[in-house]
Amino acid sequence: MASSSSxxxxxxxxxxxxxxxxxxxxxxASQSQLLKQCIDNMEEKGTNDVILIPLSNVTSNIxxxxxxxxxxxxxxxxxDNNNQELKQWDHEFLKKFDYATLNSLTxxxxxxxxxxxxxxxxxxxADSIKDLTVQQIRQIFDIKNDFTPQEEADIKxxxxxxxx
Amino acid sequence: MIKRKRxxxxxxxxxxxxxxxxxxVKLPVRSLLRCRCVSKLWCSVIxxxxxxxxxxxxxxxxxxxxxxxxxxxxxxxxxxxxxxxRNGEKFRxxxxxxxxxTWFEEYQAVGYVNGLICMKRYIKETQLSNILLWxxxxxxxxxxxxxxxxxxxxxxxxxxxxxxxxxANNDYKVVASxxxxxxxxxxxxxxxxxxxxxFSWKSANIDKGPCLWIKGGPKVFLKGVIYWGGINVLTIPSxxxxxxxxxxxxxxxxxxxxxxxxDNEHVHVREYERFPIILDQSIALLEIFESYSQIWVMEDSxxxxxxxxxxxxxxxxxxxxxxxxxxxxxxxFAGEKGGVNSYNIRxxxxxxxxxxxKLSPIFVSVYMESLTLxxxxxxxxxxxxxxxxTIQLE
Numbered sequence: 070m071a072s073s074s075s076x077x078x079x080x081x082x083x084x085x086x087x088x089x090x091x092x093x094x095x096x097x098a099s100q101s102q103l104l105k106q107c108i109d110n111m112e113e114k115g116t117n118d119v120i121l122i123p124l125s126n127v128t129s130n131i132x133x134x135x136x137x138x139x140x141x142x143x144x145x146x147x148x149d150n151n152n153q154e155l156k157q158w159d160h161e162f163l164k165k166f167d168y169a170t171l172n173s174l175t176x177x178x179x180x181x182x183x184x185x186x187x188x189x190x191x192x193x194x195a196d197s198i199k200d201l202t203v204q205q206i207r208q209i210f211d212i213k214n215d216f217t218p219q220e221e222a223d224i225k226x227x228x229x230x231x232x233x
Numbered sequence: 234m235i236k237r238k239r240x241x242x243x244x245x246x247x248x249x250x251x252x253x254x255x256x257x258v259k260l261p262v263r264s265l266l267r268c269r270c271v272s273k274l275w276c277s278v279i280x281x282x283x284x285x286x287x288x289x290x291x292x293x294x295x296x297x298x299x300x301x302x303x304x305x306x307x308x309x310x311x312x313x314x315x316x317x318x319r320n321g322e323k324f325r326x327x328x329x330x331x332x333x334x335t336w337f338e339e340y341q342a343v344g345y346v347n348g349l350i351c352m353k354r355y356i357k358e359t360q361l362s363n364i365l366l367w368x369x370x371x372x373x374x375x376x377x378x379x380x381x382x383x384x385x386x387x388x389x390x391x392x393x394x395x396x397x398x399x400x401a402n403n404d405y406k407v408v409a410s411x412x413x414x415x416x417x418x419x420x421x422x423x424x425x426x427x428x429x430x431x432f433s434w435k436s437a438n439i440d441k442g443p444c445l446w447i448k449g450g451p452k453v454f455l456k457g458v459i460y461w462g463g464i465n466v467l468t469i470p471s472x473x474x475x476x477x478x479x480x481x482x483x484x485x486x487x488x489x490x491x492x493x494x495x496d497n498e499h500v501h502v503r504e505y506e507r508f509p510i511i512l513d514q515s516i517a518l519l520e521i522f523e524s525y526s527q528i529w530v531m532e533d534s535x536x537x538x539x540x541x542x543x544x545x546x547x548x549x550x551x552x553x554x555x556x557x558x559x560x561x562x563x564x565x566f567a568g569e570k571g572g573v574n575s576y577n578i579r580x581x582x583x584x585x586x587x588x589x590x591k592l593s594p595i596f597v598s599v600y601m602e603s604l605t606l607x608x609x610x611x612x613x614x615x616x617x618x619x620x621x622x623t624i625q626l627e
Contacts, residue, residue: 172247179251187255192293195259203270211246212272224270230372231266 081108082121083136089129090121091136100139102182127177131170135177138162138186163193168209253278258291262370262602282609286403289347289603299559300327302350302369302600304342305592314338316369318600321559324573324587330369340365342596344396344452344459348603350596351396351407362392364407366429370602375610377407377427378434389414393421395452397459397484405429405605406484408437408459426487429610437487450476453509453516458483460509460516463491476507479516494518495529495541504552511560517544519558521551528578545578557597565597 081098083091098104104122111120124132141162145155166174171190178187198206207214216224225232247256257265257279265288269276278284289295299321307314313331320327339354352365367374394409406428410421424437452461462476479492494507495518506521510528518529518541528545549566556565562578565586573587 172245175247175251175255179248179255187251191251191255192259195256198256199260199264203267206268206271210252210271212275214271215273216270221270224276228266228269228371231263 080119082119083132084121084123085127085129085132086125087129089132091129091132093136093139094143097136097139097143100142100183100185101135102184104181124181126180128173131173131177134170134174135181135183135186139183142185159189163189168194172210249274249278253284254287257284258288259293261292261294262288262604265604266371266607279604280608282403285604285607285609289601289605292602295601295603300600301557302345302596302598303594304596305594307338321599322586324590330372343394344454345596345598345601346396346398346405346454347605348601349396349405349605351394353392353394355391360389362390364392364394364409364427366396366405366407366606368603368606370600371604371607373606375606378432393449395454395459395461395482397454397457397482399484400457401485402430406487408482432610437489451508453511455511455514455516457485460492462507462509479509479518492531495543506552506555508555508558510558512558512562513560519555521555523552524550526551526555547576547578548581549576549583556594559599567593 079095081093081095081104083093083098083104085091093104095108098108107120107122127135141158142155145152163171171194175187175190175194178184178190198209201209206212214221252275257268257275260268265279269279294300301319301321301324303317303319305315305317314337315329315331317329318327319325339356340352341354342350342352344351348368348370350367350369352367353362354365355362361379363379364377365374366377391412392409393412394407396405396407398405406426409425409427411423411425412420413422425434426437427434450462452459454460459482460479463478463480464476476494478494481490481492482488483490504523506519508519508521510517510519512528512530515533516531518531520527520529526547526549527543528547529541530544532540532542545562547564551564551566554567556567556573558564564576564578566574566576568574568585568588571589571591572585573590575584575586576582
């Protein structure tokens with residue numbers, strides 16, 4: 070990271086909701102549009118201090134994962150999402166999580182505006198729920214069934230073939 | 234200090250906008266039809282016609298994997314006609330839908346847009362025609378109302394039609410020309426436009442001057458405009474296959490235009506075929522002669538005179554063998570002794586897709602899954618096809 074000419078910041082400190090601090094390289098942090106926006110704003114103001122960005126919605130467990138993803142992806146160009154090595158890494162990265170972690174990771178990606186991670190998590194979730202039953206899907210998304218049994222049966226009957 | 238995108242506070246479950254725009258749009262329609270049962274919120278999200286239009290664009294299997302929709306003739310031993318989804322690389326069967334042949338066999342597919350097949354049939358008993366929109370991916374069909382074309386006079390009423398999508402209004406339109414009696418010149422008596430959202434027909438405003446309409450022939454839809462072959466009946470008396478023009482219909486603005494085709498240097502050739510096709514994102518003309526074929530591509534000249542350039546030469550005998558032209562430049566054609574082959578117009582490479590395929594497909598197109606027709610049309614009008622039997626092989 071030798072000559073980042075005019076920009077003065079090389080690192081930022083990100084604080085998780087459970088008050089853990091993470092020192093993050095600027096290039097890595099820029100994978101998140103939220104963090105990038107904060108850095109850009111501070112640079113405009115001409116601050117030379119290390120800035121602290123609190124993320125009140127993201128726990129340190131999840132933040133660690135988001136930053137692991139950002140670190141890997143910072144090594145590749147923006148248009149490199151089709152790179153085979155990266156694709157393989159993404160898949161290995163996601164497949165070890167349970168749904169609760171995936172959910173939290175997805176929310177963090179949405180909150181931190183990390184589009185490629187959001188898309189990746191959601192594709193992974195979509196691929197894994199596409200053959201599940203309605204009840205299993207409700208459990209995964211923690212959704213309460215607000216249909217009466219009759220209403221649910223009627224909706225099912227509209228497209229009964231899709232349930233076979 | 235920090236301006237957050239939005240404040241949500243700590244929460245356990247995913248917000249519905251993420252579920253809708255990032256997860257549900259990535260699901261195949263069969264899963265979506267099940268997901269309608271999850272909760273009232275999910276059901277209303279999936280039923281919203283605007284969701285259907287986002288899903289068409291974002292569902293990846295619509296773009297990446299090439300699957301083909303193939304309508305196949307009735308089975309000899311069963312009284313069923315089949316709509317088969319086949320793998321684009323090997324023509325292998327992935328899933329199929331059986332349809333009662335007594336109900337289906339007279340229909341002829343004339344177009345396929347956003348997962349919706351437009352079909353027409355002529356009913357001998359009543360001497361009337363009718364039009365059907367069918368979305369095989371959700372097993373829903375819709376017969377268009379036909380009071381317009383009532384037959385008090387007991388004269389043959391035949392129609393030809395084409396389907397298009399109005400991007401501006403997320404709506405579908407069918408343009409239909411009606412031919413009354415045994416009109417020798419193929420001049421339609423009326424031209425009508427059907428709008429799906431209002432579920433009604435209106436008369437089209439057409440310039441009857443140079444009468445360029447014709448029955449039959451393929452129609453293509455590209456960037457909000459439908460194109461089909463037309464003929465100037467005043468100058469060319471024998472119309473079969475000899476289009477002199479394309480007629481175009483702008484679906485959003487209801488505007489018809491006539492497009493001159495490149496000069497026909499082969500008027501003397503006895504047998505040839507001409508089709509409008511889509512190549513990449515342009516309108517093109519496929520000309521098939523006895524021993525070779527060629528493709529002309531139209532430059533988009535914004536309303537001025539159309540410029541045609543001859544861009545591809547195909548050294549194959551394709552007359553009456555062409556099955557389907559994929560817009561990436563791959564042409565499917567029937568083999569000498571059955572089977573399905575493919576030819577790439579750029580690499581000139583020929584491949585055998587299916588050696589033992591014995592049927593002659595009635596209609597082939599790149600398959601698109603969509604929720605079109607699920608909702609947003611009058612409840613009374615929608616129907617599931619009779620005897621829709623699903624056989625899943627995937």
